[in-house]
Amino acid sequence: MSIERIRNEALRQKVMSAEAAAEFVKDGMNLAITGFTGAGYPKALPTAIAEKAKAAHARGESFGIGMVTGASTAPECDGVLAEANAIKFRSPFQSDPTLRNSINAGNTAYQDMHLSHVEQQMRQGFYGKFDIAIIEATAITEDGKIIPAMGIGHGVEAVNNAEKVIIEINGALSAGLEGMHDVYAEVGLPPHRKPIPIIGAFDRIGTTALDCPADKILGIVLTNAGDRNSKFAEPDEVSKAIAAQVIDFLDHEVKAGRLPKSLLPLQSGVGNVANAVMAGLLDAPFEDLTGYTEVLQDGMLDLILAKKMKTASATALSFSPDALARFNENIEFLKDKIILRPMEISNNPEVIRRLGVIGMNSMIEADIYGNVNSTHIMGTKMMNGIGGSGDFTRNGFFSFYVSPSTAKGGAISAIVPMVSHHDHTEHDVMFIVTEQGMADLRGKSPRQRAKLIIDNCSHPDYRDMLRDYYDRAEKAGGLHTPHILLEALSWHQRFVETGDMRIK
């Protein structure tokens, strides 16, 4: 029973229904809601708030909230609230289809922010005041401290910053999560900041629970429901080819003496290709790997269970149903091998740069000069957001961007003359990898990069088109970054009009 998870007697008196808790949430409020890539989000309260919103709208009244989460949540959180047209403002990462439609229809104002900046900008007051924090938790201790759920996200700052707090205790979570978190609330504000004392990727610097004054807690809701445990696709040939190139390159660096045999701490973005790279590491010639990442998915879990990876630091655990079962079964073994941190720490520029993290992230598209679009479809529509990719790309030892060379059955090229939105610039991106090959952009000028990216990474269906664009661009203007300004985004426009970037 979830109630037993509340080990503080006084706080048991605060248990109430989701509907009762939802009454605290009023039109126009600014909420901080935990949740990070399908883990650690509240399961019951968002639906109750959504019902309240629908009833208000039916009465002709306004009801909308501002909502800052850790990263993406799930249908029972972002989904139901967007469906009820209740999200006026949303930041940072999201991936729910209903919310995405609301953003792209202009109904939700969405600010896409680097994950490492969210907690600090909350603290600095850049999002305004937060009325209520809604946080999912595994348990409450005897002395009233909160044990977070499958991810911490921005939970530390949510609790500290919001005026009031509502907690959801989820009885479906393994009680064994207790002890896995590393809650560090000492970052503070300038001019009073000190170094973040992480020297090794697994260093524990905080406590295992969140502090929250009892009088801040408006209510506690009991739930018993799983996270958004999406299944991963089995790695296909394309993903395996991409993974093989990354691993070959890392192996080459180890053999040249430029990387230790245990590499450097690995960050892996979300999605199937990133997961395939992790799967490929199972058979790679490295030992004693470490992880320093945002989201720990199936692939990294299996590396730990196979003892190829010693330890992993993450902000959230996002598993398929099978991997969740493996995690729960092995939680005693995993307890001293996985550490869960606030997103401000997992994505921190200081720590990422110090540790020399190897960052691997998916992209929507790259252009011939090495700029990367991680967020927009055809320049105008938001996909999921930048997440932490920019934190790792700017600060990591290596930054890889991986993608199949085409999408939509070949109708979209992942390599284009100019990206339709810039998230990571030519100054930051080091490696572009597709199943066709890899381009090492380090220490190269834009024109040197263009040759490599077109030759190595583009799909043969688009290679001649790219060369033709580039050759004509060299005659059109300056020769530092050759472009034909009125044609640079024409491939995207052609797709919008014809459903295919190829000229028919």
Add this chain to the structure above:
Amino acid sequence: MSIERIRNEALRQKVMSAEAAAEFVKDGMNLAITGFTGAGYPKALPTAIAEKAKAAHARGESFGIGMVTGASTAPECDGVLAEANAIKFRSPFQSDPTLRNSINAGNTAYQDMHLSHVEQQMRQGFYGKFDIAIIEATAITEDGKIIPAMGIGHGVEAVNNAEKVIIEINGALSAGLEGMHDVYAEVGLPPHRKPIPIIGAFDRIGTTALDCPADKILGIVLTNAGDRNSKFAEPDEVSKAIAAQVIDFLDHEVKAGRLPKSLLPLQSGVGNVANAVMAGLLDAPFEDLTGYTEVLQDGMLDLILAKKMKTASATALSFSPDALARFNENIEFLKDKIILRPMEISNNPEVIRRLGVIGMNSMIEADIYGNVNSTHIMGTKMMNGIGGSGDFTRNGFFSFYVSPSTAKGGAISAIVPMVSHHDHTEHDVMFIVTEQGMADLRGKSPRQRAKLIIDNCSHPDYRDMLRDYYDRAEKAGGLHTPHILLEALSWHQRFVETGDMRIK
């Protein structure tokens, strides 16, 4: 006499002419040459190398070098070498017109890199091996240590990384520079990195001189010549209006209790507008200011001399002739108020974020969604490079971008539908300021930002054109970041074709 600056007897034996030293430099070599924004670059050797290159070319032989500096140098360094067509590869920042032409004509491959990344990427081997470092210095101590010149730049890494070193001792530099530098060579490589121990902007963490084994030194050249001491324009009405907005906003934040009365450490980019903001601070209601910047120009010097600023940390001193005289006259007073650091430290993400630096940089253009172009003219030609603007924009407490709202007598708008090159993305930029007004982009969606930027920052001549573009873009595609893809860069193309972004 410069020779007396070499206080180590053995090293005096290594004095030679620039022409003799240039003989060590061969075709195809990769050189690390000090110099940072017109300070601290070698004065004699580049000309001797350029002469060698010209002679080789006259004989039909190839002669070209790779060249990684701190930041920009001057006509006697970048200029003469570019004139001789001797620079095959160049990184990071530059601002010499002859070199710029060589880059834009496709004769020099130029990689534009964040200044904070240069030393670490040299150490990581991303630029390949360096054959020779050429460094300017003020003196050599009794025990053979090198006292840097008016800037350190990447001098630490240049000396450590290159196989051999050539030193220019410049007798024109004030001997009083000795003691002002803070040489920190402990950053190292992962997985062995530790926190950079700067807690306050003026903390001294290193030594006052560079270590260099005597057997690495190929030769020492004596010079007696000034830095590139460009005159600043007196702040005009436009610059003063921009400065006033920045200062009003900071004052508002102080009054609201969100900033201390001494603000937070200030970074100021190069150029007249940035200098005008510093000039404006002379009469602003703040006390005990501090600086944490790359380049310390006239404006910041005068703040220190006026006792409005307590201390300043920088990488280089770049003064007008008058300010240089004031600096030299007051060097005893300034000695415990100015500290000169390696660029890896001045621009370090860890330190900038910890200190909460207020970053103020110039831009070429911003678009209606808050993306900033710092580097390219009409999308294809390089201006000067990104410098350290990205380090401060991404990591600072505040990031301001300042520019007059128009250029070329009104023919160019600094606010455009889409920037023609993206250096700082919508995720990073917080404030856009022109003489028309300021847009505070924090916590806002792209469409909310567009309204603010058009209304507050654009010039009246372009405001209706921008509104018209935006209104039509809202009907053209997704409503997260509305754009008309084939028109987004048309203003730039119109300028290329007609010399004016306005429709005649």
